[in-house]
Amino acid sequence: GQQLNQSPQSMFIQEGEDVSMNCTSSSIFNTWLWYKQDPGEGPVLLIALYKAGELTSNGRLTAQFGITRKDSFLNISASIPSDVGIYFCAGQKVSNYQLIWGAGTKLIIKP
Amino acid sequence: KAGVTQTPRYLIKTRGQQVTLSCSPISGHRSVSWYQQTPGQGLQFLFEYFSETQRNKGNFPGRFSGRQFSNSRSEMNVSTLELGDSALYLCASSQGLAEETQYFGPGTRLLVL
Numbered sequence: 001g002q003q004l005n006q007s008p009q010s011m012f013i014q015e016g017e018d019v020s021m022n023c024t025s026s027s028i029f030n031t032w033l034w035y036k037q038d039p040g041e042g043p044v045l046l047i048a049l050y051k052a053g054e055l056t057s058n059g060r061l062t063a064q065f066g067i068t069r070k071d072s073f074l075n076i077s078a079s080i081p082s083d084v085g086i087y088f089c090a091g092q093k094v095s096n097y098q099l100i101w102g103a104g105t106k107l108i109i110k111p
Numbered sequence: 112k113a114g115v116t117q118t119p120r121y122l123i124k125t126r127g128q129q130v131t132l133s134c135s136p137i138s139g140h141r142s143v144s145w146y147q148q149t150p151g152q153g154l155q156f157l158f159e160y161f162s163e164t165q166r167n168k169g170n171f172p173g174r175f176s177g178r179q180f181s182n183s184r185s186e187m188n189v190s191t192l193e194l195g196d197s198a199l200y201l202c203a204s205s206q207g208l209a210e211e212t213q214y215f216g217p218g219t220r221l222l223v224l
């Protein structure tokens with residue numbers, strides 16, 4: 001099925017480093033969502049974005065809705081061990097309410 | 112509010128059998144979406160039900176079916192199981208409106224032997 005282009009696929013970082021990941025699409029979306037999934041669990045919503053250009057923070061997480069409405073990024077500052085997991089982006093089209101998902105970014109923190 | 116619940120959490124079946132998974136959405140939510148996630152893969156959309164009607168459908172074979180009841184609870188059925196059906200099956204609920212986030216359950220992990 002259709003997917004967003006999410007990158008990078010995986011990241012190996014040191015604790016304390018900042019992390020950046022993004023999603024792009026050829027389609028326009030009205031909503032961008034960022035989720036985190038821990039092993040064996042369902043994804044949990046981190047940040048929801050509803051307007052082009054919107055910049056929203058949730059603690060150490062910051063996400064932006066691209067001005068073209070075709071992309072979004074997620075930044076994590078000063079990473080800590082509990083940040084490990086898989087991060088997914090999802091965009092919603094206005095036409096059919098369906099969410100289109102990225103393939104995920106696996107975050108691994110080196111001890 | 113209670114979150115999205117899925118039963119069972121774990122299931123082992125053999126090839127050729129059929130299976131039914133259940134999802135209870137957050138109270139007041141009318142939309143339930145089902146996803147398949149295989150190890151290391153993203154979320155593959157199966158279908159979405161809204162007010163007892165299938166509103167969206169992904170690209171899965173007809174062996175995968177679902178339904179939604181008047182209380183918004185949903186079931187997903189897979190017939191004639193194949194080894195490749197082993198996966199984490201996630202359901203997500205929302206009010207079903209535009210600009211609306213989905214909330215996920217913990218998933219049902221299905222192993223087909």
